[in-house]
Amino acid sequence: MSYRPESDLVNQRPAWAALLADYEGLRGTALRELFATDPTRVERLTFDACGIVADLSKHRITPETISDLVALAEQSGLRAHIDAMFAGEHINTSEDRAVLHVALRAPTDEVITTDGVNVVPEVHEVLDRMSSFATAIRSGTWRGHTGRTISAVVNIGIGGSDLGPVMAYEALRFYSDRSLTMRFVSNVDSTDFVEATHDLDPESTLFIISSKTFTTLETMTNAHSARQWLLDSIGDDAAVARHFVAVSTNAEEVARFGIDTDNMFGFWDWVGGRYSMDSAIGLSTMIAIGPDNFREMLRGFHDMDEHFRTTPFDRNLPVLMGLLAVWYRNFFECQTMAVLPYSQYLKRFPAYLQQLTMESNGKHVTLEGADVEVDTGAVYWGEPGTNGQHSFYQLLHQGTTMVPVDFIGFAQTNNPLGDHHDILMSNVFAQAQALAFGRTAAEIEAEGVPASVVPHKVMPGNRPSTVLLSQLLTPYRLGTLVALYEHSVFTQGAIWGIDSFDQWGVELGKKLAQAIIPELTSSAEPTLSHDASTNSLINRYRAMKHR
Numbered sequence: 122m123s124y125r126p127e128s129d130l131v132n133q134r135p136a137w138a139a140l141l142a143d144y145e146g147l148r149g150t151a152l153r154e155l156f157a158t159d160p161t162r163v164e165r166l167t168f169d170a171c172g173i174v175a176d177l178s179k180h181r182i183t184p185e186t187i188s189d190l191v192a193l194a195e196q197s198g199l200r201a202h203i204d205a206m207f208a209g210e211h212i213n214t215s216e217d218r219a220v221l222h223v224a225l226r227a228p229t230d231e232v233i234t235t236d237g238v239n240v241v242p243e244v245h246e247v248l249d250r251m252s253s254f255a256t257a258i259r260s261g262t263w264r265g266h267t268g269r270t271i272s273a274v275v276n277i278g279i280g281g282s283d284l285g286p287v288m289a290y291e292a293l294r295f296y297s298d299r300s301l302t303m304r305f306v307s308n309v310d311s312t313d314f315v316e317a318t319h320d321l322d323p324e325s326t327l328f329i330i331s332s333k334t335f336t337t338l339e340t341m342t343n344a345h346s347a348r349q350w351l352l353d354s355i356g357d358d359a360a361v362a363r364h365f366v367a368v369s370t371n372a373e374e375v376a377r378f379g380i381d382t383d384n385m386f387g388f389w390d391w392v393g394g395r396y397s398m399d400s401a402i403g404l405s406t407m408i409a410i411g412p413d414n415f416r417e418m419l420r421g422f423h424d425m426d427e428h429f430r431t432t433p434f435d436r437n438l439p440v441l442m443g444l445l446a447v448w449y450r451n452f453f454e455c456q457t458m459a460v461l462p463y464s465q466y467l468k469r470f471p472a473y474l475q476q477l478t479m480e481s482n483g484k485h486v487t488l489e490g491a492d493v494e495v496d497t498g499a500v501y502w503g504e505p506g507t508n509g510q511h512s513f514y515q516l517l518h519q520g521t522t523m524v525p526v527d528f529i530g531f532a533q534t535n536n537p538l539g540d541h542h543d544i545l546m547s548n549v550f551a552q553a554q555a556l557a558f559g560r561t562a563a564e565i566e567a568e569g570v571p572a573s574v575v576p577h578k579v580m581p582g583n584r585p586s587t588v589l590l591s592q593l594l595t596p597y598r599l600g601t602l603v604a605l606y607e608h609s610v611f612t613q614g615a616i617w618g619i620d621s622f623d624q625w626g627v628e629l630g631k632k633l634a635q636a637i638i639p640e641l642t643s644s645a646e647p648t649l650s651h652d653a654s655t656n657s658l659i660n661r662y663r664a665m666k667h668r
């Protein structure tokens with residue numbers, strides 16, 4: 122493969138050795154010292170991409186570390202890897218697929234080709250159909266089976282067919298049509314469906330069944346329950362056509378379910394589930410915020426794509442963020458990374474990022490199938506500030522584990538109210554400051570704190586963070602933020618030489634569950650041939666259910 126470096130593993134590249142030396146030099150160096158010795162540090166380590174200012178100065182790096190990380194990216198073939206993605210090569214090798222989510226936000230005049238086909242016209246054809254449909258729902262032109270306008274939209278999907286739509290709806294709720302009730306059902310736990318629909322009127326409810334494959338157990342189970350819920354009330358099979366639409370790549374299964382394929386919005390196998398919120402999977406988002414705002418979001422995605430594709434690595438924000446993730450994972454051996462948005466609207470952003478980062482980079486073999494030999498993807502987690510401060514920040518400040526943090530904040534709020542926003546943002550700056558610089562025993566003693574309490578109050582500091590600051594959370598800004606993380610994930614995967622676009626690890630559990638379902642439901646005693654623990658749990662479950 123042309124875009125892969127010549128055979129070596131990441132830890133055999135010359136820059137790896139240089140980074141090990143950097144790490145040895147920096148592991149005992151305090152951020153206080155790095156700030157004191159370089160007055161230009163903040164200026165040299167602050168970057169700007171599409172209106173996002175990123176302060177990387179509170180990282181345990183020097184500008185020389187950045188040079189060595191960039192050298193690692195170059196030696197890992199990152200440039201060729203990026204070019205291969207944009208050229209539509211099948212860089213998802215284990216599934217033999219192109220990876221072209223960047224085409225989903227390409228303007229009409231761009232040409233992005235895979236397998237000899239320019240995919241951009243198809244993308245815009247679907248976007249135009251989505252726009253017409255979203256407008257028909259929002260204007261009341263599209264009516265339910267009994268003539269009522271649609272007032273509630275329920276997206277049924279899971280994983281990438283849920284997390285992106287929920288996150289985007291919550292993030293952009295300010296821009297949404299408040300007369301529409303938006304709900305999201307993902308869990309096969311019946312509670313999810315029942316609670317989401319308990320106050321809805323079937324005659325004015327639209328279901329969007331979102332599933333790339335249209336075979337996912339959870340989604341199909343919920344979709345069948347939704348159809349039954351509708352028919353129990355309306356009692357006419359013909360109602361399905363006015364109350365169900367599908368988003369999928371699998372027209373055959375959509376038709377088999379009973380949804381007219383005229384009411385299907387397609388996408389392509391080169392869109393990974395966790396990279397699909399800006400495809401037709403975003404139909405619920407478009408209905409909520411309107412086609413114009415949706416296209417603004419796509420413009421944000423595209424601008425970040427261009428930044429990623431064209432900016433030299435030493436100023437390329439997604440590349441730098443990806444390299445920092447590698448730096449902490451492989452040299453400082455950090456196991457987790459926290460993403461802490463100081464915006465209530467971004468409350469589902471960490472959950473969205475968990476699938477994006479962990480399903481992409483939780484891999485143990487290289488593209489060639491060899492043991493990767495170094496640690497790969499970290500555990501990502503987070504909650505919106507300031508809530509997290511009163512929960513888990515204690516460990517971030519004084520625990521024994523170093524957790525690199527991304528703070529996300531905005532200069533303005535959509536909802537000005539007294540001095541709330543200044544208070545909110547003062548906490549971003551204060552938390553990043555406290556993590557980086559801490560408080561020494563001497564500083565605490567100087568305040569007259571009793572000697573026995575001093576050690577408890579010491580804040581070790583030296584805990585790294587990025588602050589991402591931009592003007593206001595808008596559809597455009599959300600697009601840039603999501604693309605920033607997508608390309609950071611890409612960068613990490615390219616350095617480690619893994620396939621960031623497959624997800625074989627989720628298959629085994631699905632297969633085993635399929636085998637266990639009949640063993641739980643059969644009236645006759647099943648012959649169990651699992652391990653002893655699984656057999657025992659199945660038997661106890663059956664006994665509790667009196668089967």
Ligand code: F6P
Nearest residue numbers: 279280281282332333334337394
């Ligand atoms: O859990 C694995 C997975 O394949 C995800 O990658 C995907 O986003 C999700 O299931 C849902 O898949 P589908 O859209 O095909 O229902």
